[in-house]
Amino acid sequence: MSVTIEILSGLGAKGPAAIVVEAQGKRLLLDAGGALHPDDTITWANNLDVDAVLISHDHIDHIGGVAELAENVPLYCTPLVAKALPHNRPWHPLPERGTLEVEGITVTTGQAGHSLGGVWLHLAVGNGVLYSGDACFESSVFPFDTPPKAAIALLDASYGSYDQPQAYCVQAISERLDQPLAFPVPETGRALEMALWLAKEADRRQLTLAIDPVIRDNLAALLALPATLRRPGLDHSIRSLLARQNACPPTLQLMCDRSDTPEQWPDHHLLHTGYLTPDRRAELAAGQISWQRWNVHLRASHLVALADQLGATQVVPLFTPFSDNALSAWHGLLGERLCTAQRLYAPSRLVTRSSLGSFACPQ
Incomplete structure (x- = not known):
């Protein structure tokens, strides 16, 4: 057959x-x-x-x-x-x-x-x-x-x-970290790697940071998996982030994407890193949000x-x-x-x- x-x-x-x-x-x-x-x-x-x-x-x-x-x-x-x-x-x-x-x-x-x-x-x-x-x-x-x-x-x-390497994307986002930013992200995907990267950048630049509790839970779930199911050398960084207290108010906010709108974040500028719905494309065209891909x-x-x-x-x-x-x-x-x-x-x-x-x- x-x-x-x-x-x-x-x-x-x-x-x-x-x-x-x-x-x-x-x-x-x-x-x-x-x-x-x-x-x-x-x-x-x-x-x-x-x-x-x-x-x-x-x-x-x-x-x-x-x-x-x-x-x-x-x-x-x-x-x-x-x-x-x-x-x-x-x-x-x-x-x-x-x-x-x-x-x-x-x-x-x-x-x-x-x-x-x-x-x-x-x-x-x-x-x-x-x-x-x-x-x-x-x-x-x-x-x-x-x-x-x-x-x-x-x-x-x-x-x-599209064929831009991830290093280009990371650099482009890095150049925007001089303002209060909120990043709505899928909670089980890029959220985990962006959390670790933002924690490192926040320490390097002496910025305050808050990570959504759901993203923290998913980092803990990743750490609980066999070590071969994550990239090597991450465990210390994950444990350090999980022990870190959220700043209030934070300069940088990484949160689960819950259809957030600019009106919900008056003290932060929304920076999206993935797929944009039609409503968000309209917000981008109006200058209400920003976008930079994270591969x-x-x-x-x-x-x-x-x-x-x-x-x-x-x-x-x-x-x-x-x-x-x-x-x-x-x-x-x-x-x-x-x-x-x-x-x-x-x-x-x-x-x-x-x-x-x-x-x-x-x-």
């Missing part, structure tokens, strides 16, 4: 992630993304019939649609990601790094470098299918593991052809390097618009490997799994 992949959502736009892989008579759903904007609805789950669902990480556009699925559909995620599931939703544990059988299909997971508890998913069907979820090589906190070979690569392309997704050269390492013959850039200019850029980057079809097919020959290692990230 052949392998069929149907991208229900997440192709040709920044949107909810939902991908069905059908193989060996079973249908597995990779991620169950919810709407990015409060007024939007999702349609990918309508009349959906799957045998199991695997969740890569806990951000809303990857897990927010779980409530649309029947509770009797087996759901797999890592224990930290399970905290974001609807109350009392049954689930089965995915390893943070390892293998298991799901409906007779061998699934390998590894660290994706994006968020607490987040993993990529490799399915040993056809000549291998790799779904990166959201992924990044550049995190100072979360490692990125080398996946097994895969002929089909479904990769995080949220940044399109948490694969930039273009890293996506190509990952596709090369996988030996992929079909590469699907996910979560990115496909304008004419964008498609031209992707053709230049990926050549004949570029695939933009909603439905893909592959032969059923099984791949041989390779052991996990640490990916040599290009700079």
Whole structure:
């Protein structure tokens, strides 16, 4: 039997992630993304019939649609990601790094470098299918593991052809720390590495700092994991930050993103570092907020390097618009490997799994 992949959502736009892989008579759903904007609805789950669902990480556009699925559909995620599931939703544990059988299909997971508890998913069907979820090589906190070979690569392309290194982003934010700033951030993602960086900068510049209690709790959760699930050399910095008292009032405030508006922070200027909703884009255009990216997704050269390492013959850039200019850029980057079809097919020959290692990230 052949392998069929149907991208229900997440192709040709920044949107909810939902991908069905059908193989060996079973249908597995990779991620169950919810709407990015409060007024939007999702349609990918309508009349959906799957045998199991695997969740890569806990951000809303990857897990927010779980409530649309029947509770009797087996759901797999890592224990930290399970905290974001609807109350009392049954689930089965995915390893943070390892293998298991799901409906007779061998699934390998590894660290994706994006968020607490987040993993990529490799399915040993056809000549291998790799779904990166959201992924990044550049995190100072979360490692990125080398996946097994895969002929089909479904990769995080949220940044399109953007290719600025993280050092550039950090420097650009550093140059703005001469004013009271508030940083709304996803609590399990960049929040952790930004907390450690801001603590270091605050000490160096003699600035006051406050870190959201939820972010502190997530740093403690990171510290409680096996040491191999975080970058080396962090433990002392994490413990020091957890022991640090929040300043009141602080010059720098790192808080969980709760749809904050400039009016809620009259004594601080809001500096966003990731995806902007339409309302926030309007605030940016009006000069009410600022924006500077902090890299948490694969930039273009890293996506190509990952596709090369996988030996992929079909590469699907996910979560990115496909304008004419964008498609031209992707053709230049990926050549004949570029695939933009909603439905893909592959032969059923099984791949041989390779052991996990640490990916040599290009700079």
